[in-house]
Amino acid sequence: MSLFYIPWRVSLDFNYNDAVVITEKAVDAVPSKQLIYVKDLENVSNLESSVILVDLRDDWHRLEEILALQIPMILTGVSPYTVSELASILDNHFAYTGYMEFDERGHYVLDVLRARENKSLVFRVHNLKKKEYPNYDVDKAVTRYLRAVRERSIDALLFLTPDNDFDYDELVSQVYGVLDGMGFASTEVVSPRTGSSRFALLASLFVFVLLLSVSPLLAAVVTALFVLFPTVGLPAAAVFGEFAIYRRVSSLKTGVIKGLLLFFSFSIFLGIAINASMVGASYQNGLELFRGVKISLVALPFWLFVTGF
Numbered sequence: 001m002s003l004f005y006i007p008w009r010v011s012l013d014f015n016y017n018d019a020v021v022i023t024e025k026a027v028d029a030v031p032s033k034q035l036i037y038v039k040d041l042e043n044v045s046n047l048e049s050s051v052i053l054v055d056l057r058d059d060w061h062r063l064e065e066i067l068a069l070q071i072p073m074i075l076t077g078v079s080p081y082t083v084s085e086l087a088s089i090l091d092n093h094f095a096y097t098g099y100m101e102f103d104e105r106g107h108y109v110l111d112v113l114r115a116r117e118n119k120s121l122v123f124r125v126h127n128l129k130k131k132e133y134p135n136y137d138v139d140k141a142v143t144r145y146l147r148a149v150r151e152r153s154i155d156a157l158l159f160l161t162p163d164n165d166f167d168y169d170e171l172v173s174q175v176y177g178v179l180d181g182m183g184f185a186s187t188e189v190v191s192p193r194t195g196s197s198r199f200a201l202l203a204s205l206f207v208f209v210l211l212l213s214v215s216p217l218l219a220a221v222v223t224a225l226f227v228l229f230p231t232v233g234l235p236a237a238a239v240f241g242e243f244a245i246y247r248r249v250s251s252l253k254t255g256v257i258k259g260l261l262l263f264f265s266f267s268i269f270l271g272i273a274i275n276a277s278m279v280g281a282s283y284q285n286g287l288e289l290f291r292g293v294k295i296s297l298v299a300l301p302f303w304l305f306v307t308g309f
Helices: 002-015 038-043 056-067 083-092 108-115 130-135 138-152 168-182 197-212 216-228 230-251 256-276 293-307
Strands: 019-023 033-037 050-055 073-076 097-100 122-127 156-159
Touching: 002 256, 019 168, 033 038, 038 050, 038 056, 050 056, 056 073, 056 083, 073 108, 083 108, 097 108, 122 138, 138 156, 138 168, 156 168, 197 216, 197 230, 197 256, 216 230, 230 256, 230 293
Parallel strands: 019 033, 019 156, 033 050, 050 073, 073 097, 097 122, 122 156
Antiparallel strands: none
């Protein structure tokens, strides 16, 4: 699986690791989307290259009107709708909806987007808040935006105009220039990528066979969680998989070096299997995250420490 999955995953990430630039004002030589506030909709004649910022606290009553425009929008705030109601409304209109990373307005929007059936119509937005500009110079701000794209595959970079004398045009120009040079600049909001289910099936089979050496019941339960409830199943596979690898390698009569290499190799394969199960839209656009990093790192060492090896 690894021989096919790794090249495929690298190609997938490269092809969809583009980010569109969204600005509040036009910047010379930068092909960006224009950010539009709901209150200014009547004054905008051309919405084709725009993205609407919708504050659900104030603009929720105009939501149907906004959705009818069929252009990407970024949501923030809280509306009177329940999570399921708003998710259904967005799905019924096939709304291409963005959410801000680290939104200080709360998790309501994120909960709504997680409740959507069509999670592939969701994109992530990174921005430097107006109050953060005094803490940055241009170089540091450029680095922050670029890291968001390279490390977290952000789909859109939003540039709000600062309230101080920060060089806004220079920031936007530098970020776009570097992105364009790396081949990561996009002129459109790119749909989040969704991977192939065949790798997820192979990953499930690997986890089942690995845990089968410990207990058939454990293998069945963890694999079922792995497939049906990945939020719980992926961390469980990581933890119990490490125990299974340790037990299997310990039972072999190998030297220390060979044993360590075997343990390391199987751990790599386990990590690849877990990664291969995170190719759905929910994981690719950041709605869901792997939440088992810490426990998977400490569970086996802690058990070995307690039992005295």
